[in-house]
Every structure is written in structure tokens, then in C-alpha cells.
Amino acid sequence: MTTDAIPRGGRRRSTGSSLAVHAALCFASLVMLYPLLWMLASSFKDEAEIFAHGVSIFPTSWTLDAYRRGWEGLTVTFDVFFWNSAVISILSVIGNVVSCSLAAYAFARLQFKGRNFWFALMLGTLMLPYHATLIPQYVLFLHLDWVNTILPLVVPKFMAVDAFFIFLMVQFFRGIPRELDEAAKMDGCGPWRIYWKIMLPLSLPVMATAAIFSFIWTWDEFFAPLIYLNDMGSYTVQLGLRAFVDSSGKSDFGALFAMSVLTLVPVFVFFIFFQRLLIEGIATTGMKR
Amino acid sequence: MFLLPWLAGFFLLTLGPTLASLVLSFTNFDLIQAPRWVGTANYERIATADAKFWRSMWVTFLYVIMSVPLKLAFALGVAMMLNRGIQGLPLYRALFYLPSLLGASVAIAVLWRKLFAGDGLLNQFLAMFGFEGPSWVSNPDYALYTLVVLSIWQFGSPMIIFLAGLRQIPQDMYEAASLDGASPLRQFVKITLPLLTPVIFFNAIVQTIDAFKAFTPAFIISEGTGGPVDSTLFYTLYLYQEAFGYLRMGYASALAWVLVVIVAVFTAFSFLTSRYWVHYDD
Numbered sequence: 244m245t246t247d248a249i250p251r252g253g254r255r256r257s258t259g260s261s262l263a264v265h266a267a268l269c270f271a272s273l274v275m276l277y278p279l280l281w282m283l284a285s286s287f288k289d290e291a292e293i294f295a296h297g298v299s300i301f302p303t304s305w306t307l308d309a310y311r312r313g314w315e316g317l318t319v320t321f322d323v324f325f326w327n328s329a330v331i332s333i334l335s336v337i338g339n340v341v342s343c344s345l346a347a348y349a350f351a352r353l354q355f356k357g358r359n360f361w362f363a364l365m366l367g368t369l370m371l372p373y374h375a376t377l378i379p380q381y382v383l384f385l386h387l388d389w390v391n392t393i394l395p396l397v398v399p400k401f402m403a404v405d406a407f408f409i410f411l412m413v414q415f416f417r418g419i420p421r422e423l424d425e426a427a428k429m430d431g432c433g434p435w436r437i438y439w440k441i442m443l444p445l446s447l448p449v450m451a452t453a454a455i456f457s458f459i460w461t462w463d464e465f466f467a468p469l470i471y472l473n474d475m476g477s478y479t480v481q482l483g484l485r486a487f488v489d490s491s492g493k494s495d496f497g498a499l500f501a502m503s504v505l506t507l508v509p510v511f512v513f514f515i516f517f518q519r520l521l522i523e524g525i526a527t528t529g530m531k532r
Numbered sequence: 533m534f535l536l537p538w539l540a541g542f543f544l545l546t547l548g549p550t551l552a553s554l555v556l557s558f559t560n561f562d563l564i565q566a567p568r569w570v571g572t573a574n575y576e577r578i579a580t581a582d583a584k585f586w587r588s589m590w591v592t593f594l595y596v597i598m599s600v601p602l603k604l605a606f607a608l609g610v611a612m613m614l615n616r617g618i619q620g621l622p623l624y625r626a627l628f629y630l631p632s633l634l635g636a637s638v639a640i641a642v643l644w645r646k647l648f649a650g651d652g653l654l655n656q657f658l659a660m661f662g663f664e665g666p667s668w669v670s671n672p673d674y675a676l677y678t679l680v681v682l683s684i685w686q687f688g689s690p691m692i693i694f695l696a697g698l699r700q701i702p703q704d705m706y707e708a709a710s711l712d713g714a715s716p717l718r719q720f721v722k723i724t725l726p727l728l729t730p731v732i733f734f735n736a737i738v739q740t741i742d743a744f745k746a747f748t749p750a751f752i753i754s755e756g757t758g759g760p761v762d763s764t765l766f767y768t769l770y771l772y773q774e775a776f777g778y779l780r781m782g783y784a785s786a787l788a789w790v791l792v793v794i795v796a797v798f799t800a801f802s803f804l805t806s807r808y809w810v811h812y813d814d
Contacts (some may be wrong), residue, residue, distance in 0.1 A: 382781070402537050
């Protein structure tokens with residue numbers, strides 16, 4: 244399904260009412276995006292202007308001063324947080340794509356005992372609130388001495404715990420014609436070769452969608468890092484920002500906004516370049532965010 | 533073979549811990565000493581002696597009951613406006629979706645705190661019209677509403693799902709209804725809503741479960757306290773405080789299981805009642 248064509252169900256209206264709709268939509272977008280623009284603008288204003296022209300989204304003079312103050316506002320600078328977040332997010336993407344595509348291939352194509360039973364269980368874990376596993380997992384990682392390392396945040400991703408991605412990939416794999424694997428089997432290909440040479444190359448769009456969502460969700464994750472990372476040197480950007488709120492951020496509005504803007508940049512870049520992929524991913528699978 | 537990573541994860545990180553937390557919920561456990569069996573004492577305390585539990589239940593319930601219907605209403609309303617074959621659909625859709633994508637981050641929670649602070653954007657704006665607003669985030673009467681607004685602001689992803697659903701409705705149904713003289717309102721009630729019930733059902737379930745799990749915005753806006761006066765004490769926040777603030781792991785496990793049961797009952801109830809109001813093509 245392409246989402247960008249003129250909608251089939253779309254109804255044509257007279258120019259007058261369509262103008263009114265445009266006016267309403269423009270107004271709504273402006274109201275919705277104003278806070279974001281305001282944050283962006285405030286991060287470039289100087290202290291005095293934040294208070295003098297608080298509401299404006301057009302700074303009269305542009306300065307990067309807030310960024311400088313924010314970057315070094317804590318005992319650990321923000322480049323450490325960005326590095327930590329990048330490492331965790333990239334490893335999570337790899338883990339998710341590899342482990343979930345393997346599981347999805349098994350569910351979509353392989354014959355094994357109790358396949359439907361395991362598939363139902365896998366879907367069941369989608370509904371299970373993470374609270375149920377939270378405390379024993381914490382105890383487990385504590386005994387493994389993994390607290391204060393990135394392992395509790397990354398290793399589970401290599402075990403395909405994000406059932407959403409498995410489901411997404413199963414849906415996609417089922418759409419690939421079976422004749423292709425039958426033909427490959429005739430030519431003597433085993434399941435690994437079929438997975439590697441046929442399924443993966445044909446499912447690049449869904450892999451990209453899973454990778455991007457996986458990156459964004461890991462980047463934004465707050466709860467797990469909050470529990471597992473206690474040492475400021477191991478903080479992710481989300482934890483760093485939170486620490487900044489609690490320290491100087493209360494008084495230094497501009498620096499706080501500057502750092503907030505920076506933490507949003509990677510997500511925003513993905514949005515700009517891949518928004519069609521993201522929107523189609525949501526429209527076809529109904530993913531949550 | 534292909535299933536090995538998932539099977540390992542399922543047993544080690546999902547099934548095992550789920551059962552372990554059920555066992556822990558009948559113990560007292562502080563991470564230092566071995567868990568001590570206390571029978572149903574944790575559950576008894578939850579039911580009878582824990583005012584904060586009821587407080588957090590109430591806050592979470594209010595949040596769900598206010599944010600989910602409003603968010604879905606906005607999502608559907610905007611989706612219907614976008615579905616009129618207007619120009620620039622991809623642009624509008626992307627703009628409305630942006631908050632959903634950014635919304636889960638700490639930065640947005642920080643922004644929200646500043647929007648609704650005493651000297652925040654909203655009050656500066658109100659001041660231009662001569663009103664003097666309170667500090668919304670630090671007033672127990674309003675703090676929860678700022679979080680509800682934050683949730684509604686992120687109506688983008690249900691909107692996209694509604695938009696995909698609206699496209700599946702055959703155009704000729706509306707034409708036939710128009711010929712029969714049905715008003716737009718009547719068309720909406722008799723055609724759009726019934727045919728959209730599967731999508732509404734899906735969105736409602738996903739959004740409700742998500743709302744039950746909300747944590748980050750309340751944590752940031754209240755600085756981890758759930759304040760002012762416990763007015764933003766979400767259930768997950770309370771569980772976090774018990775587990776990682778006071779190290780009452782047994783009690784927190786019991787709280788987790790209460791939530792699991794509530795979500796399970798809600799989901800089962802929704803599926804059971806769905807056959808009376810959700811319309812599927814036969």
C-alpha cells in the first residue's frame with residue numbers, strides 16, 4: 244500500500260471548504276509545533292532576551308553561548324553522553340535486526356514442532372507489561388555484575404526480546420513468494436543460504452524500518468538506563484539531560500534548552516530522511532509510537 | 533537453530549523473571565539478605581493499608597480515562613480532515629506525526645515543564661492578554677492535566693493508523709448515502725464509525741496499555757517525586773520508588789503483579805466485549 248498517492252477514499256470538496264480545511268490544518272500545525280520552535284529559538288537567545296522577549300520564536304541576536312555553557316555544565320561533558328548513547332543504540336540496532344530476523348524467518352518459513360504454540364507465546368509477550376520481569380532481571384544482572392555497564396541494555400536486544408520487530412518481520416516475510424525458496428531448495432540451498440541470499444535481500448525496507456525504530460526507541464529510552472547506569476561517566480544523553488535539569492538547569496534556561504535540542508537532533512535527522520518509511524511502518528503494522 | 537536467540541531470551545529474560553517476580557511478590561526482599569517468605573502479607577498491605585497505592589491507582593486511572601479518548605478523538609478528527617483529498621497531505625501528516633516521534637524523550641518532558649512553569653510560555657502568552665496564570669506544573673490541581681495535554685499532543689501515530697483505515701472505506705457507500713439524503717453527521721455515525729471500529733479498537737488497546745506504563749514525563753516534571761502532593765504519582769513511578777528508592781523488591785513485585793492482572797483483565801474484557809461493537813467484514 245502506498246500512502247502518498249491521492250487517497251482512494253478521499254472526497255473532493257469545493258474550493259471554499261478546502262481553503263477552510265487548509266486554514267484549520269495550518270493553524271493546528273502551528274499550535275502544535277510552536278513549543279518546539281520556541282525551544283529551538285530560546286536555545287539561541289542570550290540570557291537577557293529570554294526574559295525580555297520570552298514568547299518570540301525569532302531571536303533578535305543569535306548566539307551559541309547557551310550551547311557552550313550546557314555542553315560543559317556538568318562534571319562530565321555531553322560528548323561522553325552522546326558517545327555512550329550512540330554505542331548503546333547502534334549495538335541495539337544490530338542485535339534487534341539480527342536476532343529478530345532469525346526468529347521471524349523461523350516463524351514464517353520453517354516447519355518445526357509446536358510452531359503455532361511458540362508463535363502465540365511470542366505474541367503474548369507483546370501484551371506483558373515490562374514491570375513483570377523488571378525486578379528479577381535487575382537481580383540477575385546485579386549478580387552477573389553487569390550493573391553500571393551497558394550489558395543489561397544491549398545483551399537482551401541480541402535475544403530478540405522486542406517481539407514487535409519479530410511480528411513486523413513475520414508479516415513481511417509472509418508476503419515474499421514461497422516459489423522463490425522452493426526453487427532455491429531445488430538448487431540445493433539450505434535454510435541458512437535461503438535466509439541470507441533470498442529473505443534478507445528482499446526485505447531491506449522492513450529491516451530498515453525496524454533498524455530506525457530500534458535506534459529511536461533505544462536513544463529515547465530512560466527507564467532502563469536510569470536503573471542500570473549509576474555512574475555519571477556511563478550516562479546516556481537522556482540521563483545526562485536529567486542530571487542537568489537537577490543541577491544548573493533550573494536557573495540556566497537557555498543552556499538546558501540547548502542540550503535538549505541536541506538530544507533531539509539524531510531522532511529529527513531520521514525523521515527528515517526516513518519519514519515515509521516510518522509512516523508506512525506505522526500504517527501497515529500499527530506500531531505504537 | 534534460528535529460534536535459539538529468541539528461545540534463550542524468552543526463557544531467561546521473560547518467562548523465568550515473570551515467574552520469579554510472582555514468587556518474590558510473596559516475600560520481603562531488600563537485595564542484601566535472602567528473600568523472606570511472608571505469604572500474602574504484601575497483597576494484604578496493598579489492599580488495606582497503602583494509601584499511596586490507591587493514590588497512584590487513581591492518578592493513573594484519571595490519566596488513562598482523560599488522555600486516551602481525547603487523543604483518539606483528535607487523531608480521528610485530524611485524520612478525517614486529511615482524508616478529504618487535500619493538497620499537501622504528506623507534509624501535514626509528517627508535521628502532525630513529529631511530536632509522536634520526539635515525545636518519549638526527556639527533552640520533551642523538560643520542554644513541557646518549561647511551557648507550563650510559572651514564568652513559562654503559556655503564562656507569558658496569557659500575560660499578553662492580561663491574565664495571570666498559576667505555575668501549572670507545581671500546582672496539584674493542574675499538574676496532571678499538563679501530562680494529559682502532553683499525551684494528546686502526541687496523537688500522530690494513532691492518526692496515521694486511522695488514516696490508513698479511512699482509505700479502506702469504499703467511496704461509493706458515501707455516494708449512495710448522499711443520494712439517499714443522509715447528512716454528513718449521519719454518514720459519519722452510520723458509515724465511518726462502524727467501518728472503522730476495528731481500527732478504533734486496536735488504537736484504544738495500544739494507547740491504553742501505553743498510558744498505564746507511562747513514566748518519563750511524570751518523573752521529569754515532578755523530579756522523581758510524583759508531586760506536587762502526589763498529583764502525578766503514576767503507578768510505574770510509585771513502583772520505581774518502592775523498588776529502587778526503598779529497595780522493597782518483594783513489595784514492588786507484588787505491585788507489578790497487580791498491574792499485570794489489571795492489564796490482563798482489561799485486555800480480556802476488551803476482547804470479550806469487542807464482538808458486540810467491533811464490526812469485522814465477514
